Amino acid sequence: MKYFYRAQPFRNNFIRALITVGILSAVTALGVLFNDADFIETAVVLAYFFAVIVIAWLTDSFIFSLAATALSTLLYNFVFTDPYYRFIVYDMNFITIFIIMSIAALISGSLTLLARRSALIARQKEEETEKERYNTNLLRSISHDIRTPLSAVIGAAEMLDGMTEPDDSRRELIKGIRDEADWLRSLVENILNLTRLQDDSVALSKQPEVLEEIVGGAIHRVSQRSPNHQITVNMPDELLFVPMDAKLIEQVLINLLDNAVRHTPPGKGISVTVEKEAEIVRITVLDEGEGIGAEHLENLFQSFYTTREKHSDASHGIGLGLAICKTIINAHGGDILARNRKDISGAEFTFTLPMEG
Numbered sequence: 541m542k543y544f545y546r547a548q549p550f551r552n553n554f555i556r557a558l559i560t561v562g563i564l565s566a567v568t569a570l571g572v573l574f575n576d577a578d579f580i581e582t583a584v585v586l587a588y589f590f591a592v593i594v595i596a597w598l599t600d601s602f603i604f605s606l607a608a609t610a611l612s613t614l615l616y617n618f619v620f621t622d623p624y625y626r627f628i629v630y631d632m633n634f635i636t637i638f639i640i641m642s643i644a645a646l647i648s649g650s651l652t653l654l655a656r657r658s659a660l661i662a663r664q665k666e667e668e669t670e671k672e673r674y675n676t677n678l679l680r681s682i683s684h685d686i687r688t689p690l691s692a693v694i695g696a697a698e699m700l701d702g703m704t705e706p707d708d709s710r711r712e713l714i715k716g717i718r719d720e721a722d723w724l725r726s727l728v729e730n731i732l733n734l735t736r737l738q739d740d741s742v743a744l745s746k747q748p749e750v751l752e753e754i755v756g757g758a759i760h761r762v763s764q765r766s767p768n769h770q771i772t773v774n775m776p777d778e779l780l781f782v783p784m785d786a787k788l789i790e791q792v793l794i795n796l797l798d799n800a801v802r803h804t805p806p807g808k809g810i811s812v813t814v815e816k817e818a819e820i821v822r823i824t825v826l827d828e829g830e831g832i833g834a835e836h837l838e839n840l841f842q843s844f845y846t847t848r849e850k851h852s853d854a855s856h857g858i859g860l861g862l863a864i865c866k867t868i869i870n871a872h873g874g875d876i877l878a879r880n881r882k883d884i885s886g887a888e889f890t891f892t893l894p895m896e897g
Contacts, residue, residue: 556599560608563598567591568615575620584620588612589648596652605653609646680735683728690728693721722765726794730864733791737867744785744871751780751821755812758793768806771797774813782821782893788868789893795861796825796889803829803887816895820874824890831880832887840878841866865891 571584592612596605617627697718704711752775759771793812800810808828815822832840841862862878869876869891876891 556601556604559598560595560604560611563591563595564588564608564611564615567612568619571616571620584616588616592646593648593652596648596650597656600653600656602650602653605650606646677735679731683731683735687725687728687732690721690725694718694725697721719765726798727860729791730795730860733788734860734864734867737788737864737871744788746783746785746872748781748783749786749789751775751782751814751823754784754786754790755793755814755823758790758797759812761794762797762801765798766801769801769804769808769810772809772811774811776814776816778816780814780816780821782895784872784893785868789872792865792868792891793823793825795865799861799889800825800827800829800887803827805829819895820892821895822890822892824888826881826886826888828884828886831885832878837878841876865889869893 567587571587574583574587589612592605592608595608596602599605614627618625697714700714701711701718704714755773755775759773763769763771797810797812804810804827810825810827813824813826815824866876873894874892876889878887878889880886881888
C-alpha cells in the first residue's frame with residue numbers, strides 16, 4: 541500500500557505530461573496547416589492561447605499550465621518565426637508578440653485553473669450539503685416514528701404503575717420501563733430539535749414568554765423523573781418577559797438539569813438561578829457533583845462527546861444533550877459556558893438570552 545501511494549503522483553504527472561505534449565503537438569500541426577493555407581499569424585497565436593487554457597483545465601496543475609505557456613512560446617518561435625526551426629528572433633515585433641503571448645497565456649491558464657478548482661470545491665460542498673440534508677431528513681423521520689410508540693409505552697407503564705400495589709415487587713420493573721422510555725423520549729426530542737435547527741428553512745418561533753413558567757415547567761418534568769433530587773430556584777422579584785422559543789428553551793433547561801441529576805448524588809443540592817442584567821437575562825444551573833475534568837471542558841458542547849465518568853448513569857448519555865443546548869442558545873443570540881464551581885465541588889452551566897427580540 542505504501543508503494544502504491546508513492547507511485548500515484550508519478551502516474552498522474554505522466555498522464556498530465558502526455559496530455560500537454562499531445563495537445564501542443566496537435567495545435568502545432570494545426571498551425572502548420574493554417575500557415576500553408578495563408579491564414580493570418582494571429583490564428584496560430586490564438587490556437588496556442590486556447591491550448592494553454594485546455595491544458596490548465598485538464599491537468600488541474602499550475603506547473604503544467606506554466607510549462608504549456610513556455611512550450612507554446614518556444615514552439616511558436618521555432619516553427620512559425622523566421623528564421624524557421626531555430627530559436628532565434630531578428631524582428632523586435634515578434635519579441636513583443638512572445639512577451640504578450642506568454643503573459644496572456646499564463647494569466648488565462650491561472651484563471652482557468654482557479655475556476656476549475658472553485659467549481660470542484662463548490663460541487664463538493666453541494667454534495668456534502670445534500671448528504672447532510674439526507675441524513676437530517678432520515679434522522680427526523682426515524683425520530684418521528686419512534687416518538688409515537690414511546691408515548692404509548694410511557695402511558696401503559698403509568699397505567700400499570702397506578703394499578704399495582706405499593707408493595708408489589710413488579711412495581712420496580714414498571715418504574716424501570718417508564719424511566720427508560722422517558723429517557724428515550726427525551727433523546728428523540730433532542731434529535732428532533734437538533735434537526736429542526738440545522739434546517740436553514742426553519743425559523744425560530746420567538747415570542748415574549750414568562751421565564752418563571754419556563755423554568756418551573758422544566759423543573760417539574762425533571763423532578764417527576766428524579767424525585768430523590770431536590771431542585772431549588774432563585775428568581776428575581778419582577779416578572780421577566782423574554783423573547784424565546786419556549787419549547788426549545790425548556791428543553792435546554794431539562795437537558796442541563798438532567799445532566800446535573802446524573803452527576804449529583806441524592807441528597808446533594810441542585811439549583812437554578814436567574815439574574816437580569818442590562819440587556820440580557822442570565823440562567824445558571826449549579827450542582828454538587830464531582831465537577832468537570834479539565835480535559836473535558838473544551839469538548840463538552842461537541843456532538844456525541846461524553847465524559848464517561850464513574851457514575852453508571854453517566855454512560856446513559858450519548859453526548860447530544862449539551863450539543864443541542866449550545867445550538868439552541870446560539871440560535872437565540874445568546875451564549876452558554878461550563879465551568880467548575882469555585883465555592884464547593886460541582887459544575888456550573890450558565891447561558892444568556894437577550895431581552896430584546
